[in-house]
Every structure is written in structure tokens, then in C-alpha cells.
Amino acid sequence: MKNSFTNNKILKENIPQVEQVELSKIEDKYIFIMLINRTIWFIISFIGCVIISNIEILDNYSIAIYISFIVLFILIFSFTRISFQKKKYAFRDHDLIYSSGVIFTSTTIIPYNRIQHLAIHQSFISRIFDLSSIQFYTAGGSYTDISIKGLSKEDAEKWKEFVSAKIEKLKK
Amino acid sequence: MSKLDNLLIKTFSIEQRQSKTGMLVIFFDKFIKIVKNFLIFLIIPMINDFDIVFFIITILITALITAVITFIDFKYFTFQFDFDKNDFIIKKGFFKKTKLSVPLSKIQQINLNQNFIHKILNLYEIQMDTAGSDSKEVSIKAVDKNIALDIKKFTDFLKNNDSKIEIKKTINVDELEIDFFTLIKIGLTSRYFQTLGFIVALFFGALEYLNALNINIIPSFSSFIKSGNFGFVAILIYTVIIIFAVFSSNLISTVIKFYRFSAKKLNNNLTLSYGLISSKTILMSPNKVQVFSYTQNWIQNKIDLCNIVIYQASSSISTSSEKSNDGSKVYIPGANSFDRKKIFQFIYKSNDKNEILIKPNIRKFFVNLFLIGILPSAIFFTLNYFFNFFETINYLVIQLIFIMFSFLISYRLYKNSFLSVSENFIKVQSGFWDIKTRIIEIHKIQSIVIDQDIWYKRLNLADLTICTAGGMIRFSFIDFNKLKLITDNLIYKVELSNRSWM
Known part of the structure; x- marks a missing residue:
């Protein structure tokens, strides 16, 4: 079964493989931004929690709500480090690869000749750490747009130049 | 290009207005839109005390305002071709002037639509779909049939920039027509589950709406469920009613939507036209x-x-x-x-x-079975255990049928x-x-x-x-x-x- 599958001429085996690409990690500083973002979420949802547990019907369950809320956030915070380590990217000759996610790992591949445009973003918090994110848009919709967060400003510019040059070259 | 084409080029090089009778179309379009949007504000105060004079005055004022807007819209809406740049240009607006220019190569398809009023006045609405992030949908509300067809011909011609040989090919067109009988067949066999879901949603939507208007039928409805009218005959009757509703609404909507469906090869494109009440022409x-x-x-x-x-x-x-x-x-x-x-x-x-x-791996079957069959069953069991909706016998029968169905569905999902x-x-x-x-x-x-x-x-x-x-x-x-x-x-x-x- 397996032999008949791989011997077919349609699927070639000696071509570049996504699996073998060495993916690079994002800047170490980005973990602080992740922690800050999670803290902000913590505060917002804590306020939500207080409001919910004050609703009359749920009065008896308020302790349960608080406990489950805190357990959830302990989990989320403890996952921060693994989640950070899982965010990886690579620029190949003809495409770029981005992979992320702890429980649900997803890997996205976009060929350069399908990129519509790209943009560098810098949020308020990332400005403090001097980090940028670079986003690649395709015509395939927002689900597959790659956004690599936590690059140093120079790296983001460098990759932007690199990809732009690739796209220009392909247009000719 | 032939002489006729030169004449057309001359006409379309200068700004063109929409058809004058088209004002009626624009008027009704706007009027219906306004009425639709503000209907709820009209109905709610009127439910308790209906005042016919007030009602007529409101309608008249709305109509007057709509008429003025329509006239301004009509007066300040022009379209033309720019043959140097191969652009289609629309200028519109009185307070806020807009100039839309669409490169002909970006036009993806041209639709000629007709609603009821269009049909009476023999007019067409032209819609141009464009692709790309910087585009807006371009539409011209009402033009004469000739102009609509000319525009379509023009854009086709300029877009493809093909030689005349290509156009000659249209003589041996390949046509596909779907006759009335096939429409009935397809209407009776398609979309069972979507329509069923739609009818259920509509039913609960109507309940909600009636409830909001203080016409309360929910108590009678829930007491009807609680009264245990779940005998074999009753279930049979309800099923027949639901099936009949699904079939008839499918049949009617299919026939109305796709009446006289035809697809033709034209140059390199496919032209499709269909519709009973509002006919549509799509270029693909x-x-x-x-x-x-x-x-x-x-x-x-x-x-x-x-x-x-x-x-x-x-x-x-x-x-x-x-x-x-x-x-x-x-x-x-x-x-x-x-x-x-x-x-x-x-x-x-x-x-x-x-x-x-x-x-796919066989696990697709097991995961689906768990999500469709076992998980809902567990929830159902727990709810029934605490709230006793059904007697044990009834519960067992329902549960058995449900598990059998979910098994079948999961298997077919995997198999297909x-x-x-x-x-x-x-x-x-x-x-x-x-x-x-x-x-x-x-x-x-x-x-x-x-x-x-x-x-x-x-x-x-x-x-x-x-x-x-x-x-x-x-x-x-x-x-x-x-x-x-x-x-x-x-x-x-x-x-x-x-x-x-x-």
C-alpha cells in the first residue's frame, strides 16, 4: 500500500520539505509582552467575574466561579513559556513558514508569489521593548494571513525588504 | 471596428445619465429601504391605537423626501467610458462628490438584474463585480435594455481585446438549458436539512417576535408540550406537516429563483441567465x-x-x-x-x-460518533434524569433511535x-x-x-x-x-x- 502510494509520479519525493526546515525563534523579550497581555486579560476578565458572581441567581456558586477562574488563569500563565517557545518562523527561497500553538499546533505556508501586500506593526507595549510584528496578506482571507510577532525592529525591516524584493522579482 | 461601434464609442465617451423612467425604480428602491428600516418604529406605537390620518401623513412625507433624494441622485449620477485609459467612470453625489474609475481589466463579472419594476419598464440594473482590496462594488440602478447590453458588449470586448475571429466563434455557441421539469426534480431533492433548519429558525424567530409584541403564545405552546401530546398519530401528523413544508418551500424557491435557467458560452466567458420574478444575468x-x-x-x-x-x-x-x-x-x-x-x-x-x-483515518468515525451521538446523549440523559421530561420507556426509544441515526451519520461522514x-x-x-x-x-x-x-x-x-x-x-x-x-x-x-x- 505504502509503496504504491509513494512511487506515483504525481507526488515527487526529492523536493524541498517543509519538515526539514530549521525554524527560528522570535526575540526573547517577547515573552514579557505575552505576560503583559495576559495580565491585562486577567484584570478585564476578573472584573467580569466579579460582576457575574454578583448576579443574584449565581450567588451560591460565586466561590466555584472564582476557583475555576483562578485555575484557568494559572494554566494560561504557566503555558506562556511553552507557547512562546512554540512560535517559530522561517523564510525560505520561495515561501515563508510560521508555526504556533501548544495544544493546537498550526503551521502556515505562504508562497511569495501569492502575497498581496505586507505591513509592519508596532503596538504601544512593543514599542517599549523595541519590537515589531510583520504581517503578510494573501487573497485567501484573514484565516491564513501570517503575522509574525516579536521580531526586533531591524529584523522586521530586514525581512520586509527581503520579501518585497522577492515579490518584485517574481512580478517580472 | 465597424461603424456602429464608432457611434457607440462616441456616445459612451461623454457622460451618460440613467434612464428617466428609471427614477421610478430608484424611488421605489429607496422608499422600500426606508420603510423597511423604520418599520418597527411605525408599527409599535400603532398596535394599540391606529390612526389612519397620521399613518397616511407619515407615508406621504416619507414619499416626498424620497422623491427629492431620488431626483438629486438621478441628476448627479453619470457614467462613461474612458477609452484612452480603458476605464469605466462613474461620477455621483451632490453634497459629497465621488468619482469612481474602474479599470476594465479589473471587472470580474457583469450582472444584469431586473426586479419587478424593472420588468414593467423594460429596464436593467447593471452590477459590476471587481476583485482586489481597493475596489468597491459598482452598480447602476436603472438603464435601458439597449444601453445595458451595449455596456456589456463593450466591456467584454475591451476586456478580452480579442480579434474578430474570436467573436465569430459565438455563432456555434454551446448552450445548456435547464427545463422546468428538471427544476422540479432538483427542487424536490435538494437542500432538505438547510430548509428544515431555516423553518425551525423561522418558527422560533416568529415566537420571539410575537412575544416581543406581547402576543403571548409561548405558555400555550409549552403547555401543549407538557400535556404529553406525543402519541404516535400526533408525531406522524407533525412529521407530515414538516415534510410538506420543506418540500413545498424548496420547490417554490427553486422554481422562482432559477426559472428558465440557461448558460451560454460567449467568447471566453460563460453567460448565465435565470429568474422568474427578478431575472439575473451573470457573466463568468x-x-x-x-x-x-x-x-x-x-x-x-x-x-x-x-x-x-x-x-x-x-x-x-x-x-x-x-x-x-x-x-x-x-x-x-x-x-x-x-x-x-x-x-x-x-x-x-x-x-x-x-x-x-x-x-481519512478511522478515528474520524469515532470522533464524529462521540460528538454527534455520545456527547448529546450524555447531556440528554443527565437532563432527563433530573427533570424527567420523558417516561423511561419513551426515553429509551428516543435514545435508541438517536444513537442509531448518529451511528449512521458518522459512518457515512467517514465513508464519503x-x-x-x-x-x-x-x-x-x-x-x-x-x-x-x-x-x-x-x-x-x-x-x-x-x-x-x-x-x-x-x-x-x-x-x-x-x-x-x-x-x-x-x-x-x-x-x-x-x-x-x-x-x-x-x-x-x-x-x-x-x-x-x-
Whole structure:
């Protein structure tokens, strides 16, 4: 079964493989931004929690709500480090690869000749750490747009130049 | 170009207004829109004390305002061609002036629509769909039939820039017509579950609405359920009523929507026209096609009919509003397998064949069975245990039927799904009753996503999502080694290909 599958001429085996690409990690500083973002979420949802547990019907369950809320956030915070380590990217000759996610790992591949445009973003918090994110848009919709967060400003510019040059070259 | 063409060029080089009788169309369009939007404010105060004078005055004032707006709209709306730049230009607005110029090459399809008033006045609405992020949908509300057809001819001509030989080819047009009888057949066999869901949603929506208006029928409804009217005969009658509602609404909507459906080859494009109350004409160009999909259920398989939906590149994916997204879909109801092959051949200039077939892992069946059958059953059991909706005997019967059905559904979901890769195409089939097959040309792929959950890593399974400008297709529970090989090959082909995706 397996032999008949791989011997077919349609699927070639000696071509570049996504699996073998060495993916690079994002800047170490980005973990602080992740922690800050999670803290902000913590505060917002804590306020939500207080409001919910004050609703009359749920009065008896308020302790349960608080406990489950805190357990959830302990989990989320403890996952921060693994989640950070899982965010990886690579620029190949003809495409770029981005992979992320702890429980649900997803890997996205976009060929350069399908990129519509790209943009560098810098949020308020990332400005403090001097980090940028670079986003690649395709015509395939927002689900597959790659956004690599936590690059140093120079790296983001460098990759932007690199990809732009690739796209220009392909247009000719 | 011939003399006639020169005359046309002269006319369209200067600014053109819409048809004067078209003001009526614009008026009714706006009037209905305003009434629709403010209806709720009108109805609620009137339910208790209805004042006919007040009602008429409100209507008159609304009509007057609409008339003024219509006149301004009409006066300050012009369209023309710029033959130097190959642009189509629309100028509009009185307070806020807008100049829209659309490069003809960006126009993806031109639709000629007619609603009821259009039909009476023999006018057409022209809609131009464009693709690309900087575009807006261009529409001209009401023009004469001749002008509409001229514009369509022009844009076709300028867009393709083909020689006259190409135009001569239109004489031996390939035509596909779907007759009334086929429409009835397809109406009776399609969309059972969607319509059922729609009717249920409509029913509860109506309940909610009546409740909001303080017409309270919910108590009587719930007491009706509690009274235990669940005898065999009652259930039979309800089922017959529901089935009848589904069949009749399907039949009526299909016939109204697709009455006198015809598809014609014109130059390099496919022109489709259909509709009973409001007829539609759509121009579709093959290189804008992103996904070719067809649906066929068991009955339709026996009578050799299927529903084809063709997805084109759309600018509206990012905004993803349901209505505008619909414009990039092209429906062909009730095609037989010969027609299907003909249309496929026309769009892709090649045949679709399965070369490498990949089935999902058996776990797809178990996961579906768990999600569809076991999880709801557990919830149902718990609820029934605490609240005693049904007697034990009834509960057991319902539970047994439900488990049997979910087993059947999960099995068919597993059995019917496959992925196939050939030299130029990738094909995915799925579904338990309405079996949907979607085909993508490999060079039209935009990006690929591989998803792997933590518990599939050990089993060496993963999901594949392929994105195009006309939507994405997903295939789950594939052997990870096979998936890697396929992904590498797809990406390799996309990068090697010089063909444009649009």
C-alpha cells in the first residue's frame, strides 16, 4: 500500500520539505509582552467575574466561579513559556513558514508569489521593548494571513525588504 | 471596428445619465429601504391605537423626501467610458462628490438584474463585480435594455481585446438549458436539512417576535408540550406537516429563483441567465474561478442530477458579509453528469480524474460518533434524569433511535470523505447525505495550513486546510507522512507555476 502510494509520479519525493526546515525563534523579550497581555486579560476578565458572581441567581456558586477562574488563569500563565517557545518562523527561497500553538499546533505556508501586500506593526507595549510584528496578506482571507510577532525592529525591516524584493522579482 | 461601434464609442465617451423612467425604480428602491428600516418604529406605537390620518401623513412625507433624494441622485449620477485609459467612470453625489474609475481589466463579472419594476419598464440594473482590496462594488440602478447590453458588449470586448475571429466563434455557441421539469426534480431533492433548519429558525424567530409584541403564545405552546401530546398519530401528523413544508418551500424557491435557467458560452466567458420574478444575468470568466464544487445526494445520484456551485475570487472575503459574498458564487441547478463534465471542461480545459486517493483515518468515525451521538446523549440523559421530561420507556426509544441515526451519520461522514490529488487538481469530497465535492486547481492555492492537535501527534495524524481566493477546503485525520508529502508537492507546484491565480 505504502509503496504504491509513494512511487506515483504525481507526488515527487526529492523536493524541498517543509519538515526539514530549521525554524527560528522570535526575540526573547517577547515573552514579557505575552505576560503583559495576559495580565491585562486577567484584570478585564476578573472584573467580569466579579460582576457575574454578583448576579443574584449565581450567588451560591460565586466561590466555584472564582476557583475555576483562578485555575484557568494559572494554566494560561504557566503555558506562556511553552507557547512562546512554540512560535517559530522561517523564510525560505520561495515561501515563508510560521508555526504556533501548544495544544493546537498550526503551521502556515505562504508562497511569495501569492502575497498581496505586507505591513509592519508596532503596538504601544512593543514599542517599549523595541519590537515589531510583520504581517503578510494573501487573497485567501484573514484565516491564513501570517503575522509574525516579536521580531526586533531591524529584523522586521530586514525581512520586509527581503520579501518585497522577492515579490518584485517574481512580478517580472 | 465597424461603424456602429464608432457611434457607440462616441456616445459612451461623454457622460451618460440613467434612464428617466428609471427614477421610478430608484424611488421605489429607496422608499422600500426606508420603510423597511423604520418599520418597527411605525408599527409599535400603532398596535394599540391606529390612526389612519397620521399613518397616511407619515407615508406621504416619507414619499416626498424620497422623491427629492431620488431626483438629486438621478441628476448627479453619470457614467462613461474612458477609452484612452480603458476605464469605466462613474461620477455621483451632490453634497459629497465621488468619482469612481474602474479599470476594465479589473471587472470580474457583469450582472444584469431586473426586479419587478424593472420588468414593467423594460429596464436593467447593471452590477459590476471587481476583485482586489481597493475596489468597491459598482452598480447602476436603472438603464435601458439597449444601453445595458451595449455596456456589456463593450466591456467584454475591451476586456478580452480579442480579434474578430474570436467573436465569430459565438455563432456555434454551446448552450445548456435547464427545463422546468428538471427544476422540479432538483427542487424536490435538494437542500432538505438547510430548509428544515431555516423553518425551525423561522418558527422560533416568529415566537420571539410575537412575544416581543406581547402576543403571548409561548405558555400555550409549552403547555401543549407538557400535556404529553406525543402519541404516535400526533408525531406522524407533525412529521407530515414538516415534510410538506420543506418540500413545498424548496420547490417554490427553486422554481422562482432559477426559472428558465440557461448558460451560454460567449467568447471566453460563460453567460448565465435565470429568474422568474427578478431575472439575473451573470457573466463568468473561467480564469477567475477558484473552486468548482458540486453536491449530490443519494436520490439525485439515482436520477443523475447535481447542483453545481462555482466560487470566484471575491473582494468581499475579508469583510465576509454574507450578502456580498453571495455575489461571487455562481449556481447551476440540476446539471446531469454530462453537463457537469462539459462545464468543467469549459472552465479548466481538462478533465477531472482521481489519481491518488487518500482516505481519512478511522478515528474520524469515532470522533464524529462521540460528538454527534455520545456527547448529546450524555447531556440528554443527565437532563432527563433530573427533570424527567420523558417516561423511561419513551426515553429509551428516543435514545435508541438517536444513537442509531448518529451511528449512521458518522459512518457515512467517514465513508464519503476522501482527498484526491492529480497533476493539476486537488479534490475533496465530504458529507453524509448531500455529498459535496470540491475541486481546486493547484496553481490557484493561496496558502496551506497544517493543524495538529496534541493528542493527534502520537497517532501521527493531522488536518490540512487549503486556502484560495474563493474560500478554503479542509480535510481532517490524514496520515501525517502522506500529508507532508502532499503539502510539499502542492507548495512546490504553486511556486514553480507561472500561471496567475486570477
